[in-house]
Amino acid sequence: MDSIVHNSVTCKKARLAIRDTLDVIGGKWKMVLLTILMDGKKRFLELSREAEISPRILSKELQEMELNGLVSRTVCNTKPVTVEYALTPYSETLKEVLEAMGRWGQQHRERIIEEIAQ
Numbered sequence: 001m002d003s004i005v006h007n008s009v010t011c012k013k014a015r016l017a018i019r020d021t022l023d024v025i026g027g028k029w030k031m032v033l034l035t036i037l038m039d040g041k042k043r044f045l046e047l048s049r050e051a052e053i054s055p056r057i058l059s060k061e062l063q064e065m066e067l068n069g070l071v072s073r074t075v076c077n078t079k080p081v082t083v084e085y086a087l088t089p090y091s092e093t094l095k096e097v098l099e100a101m102g103r104w105g106q107q108h109r110e111r112i113i114e115e116i117a118q
Contacts, residue, residue, distance in 0.1 A: 024068045024070070025070075025094065025097075027061070029051065029053055029057065029058070029061045030061055030064070030065060030070075031098060031101060032051050032053075033047060033051055033053075033058075033061060033062070033065065033071075034065075034070065034071075034087065034091060034094060034098060035098055035102075036050050036051060037071065037085060037086060037087045037091075038087065038098070040086070041074075041084045041085060041086035042084065042085055042086075043082050043083065043084050043085075044058070044059075044062075044082075044083050044084075044085070047062075047085060062085060069088055069090045069091075070087070070088060070090065070091040070094070071085050071086065071087060071088060071091065072085070072086050072087075072088050073085055074086070
C-alpha cells in the first residue's frame with residue numbers, strides 16, 4: 001500500500017513539475033526563440049524575421065522570457081535605438097530539453113514522411 005501512495009505522490013509531483021515547466025517555456029514560440037538565440041544575440045527585428053512571428057507576439061514572448069530569467073534585454077546607444085536580446089546563463093539549463101525536442105521532432109518528421117510515402 002505504501003508504494004502505491006508513494007507512486008501517487010511521485011506522479012503528482014512530476015505532473016506539477018511538468019506544468020511549471022510548460023508555464024515557463026510552453027507555447028508556440030518560446031522554444032523556437034531560445035533555439036534562435038543559441039546562435040548569439042539578436043536584435044528585435046532579426047528575431048521577428050527569423051522566427052516569422054509578428055512584432056506584437058514577439059514582444060509578449062520576450063517579456064515573459066525576460067521575467068523568467070531566460071533572456072536578457074539590452075538597449076543599445078544607437079540612433080535609432082536598437083534592442084538586443086541574448087540568452088542568460090540560466091537558459092543553459094534548458095539545453096538538454098531543446099536538444100531532446102529537436103531529436104524527437106526530427107524523428108517524428110521522418111516517420112510522417114515515411115508514412116506519406118507508403
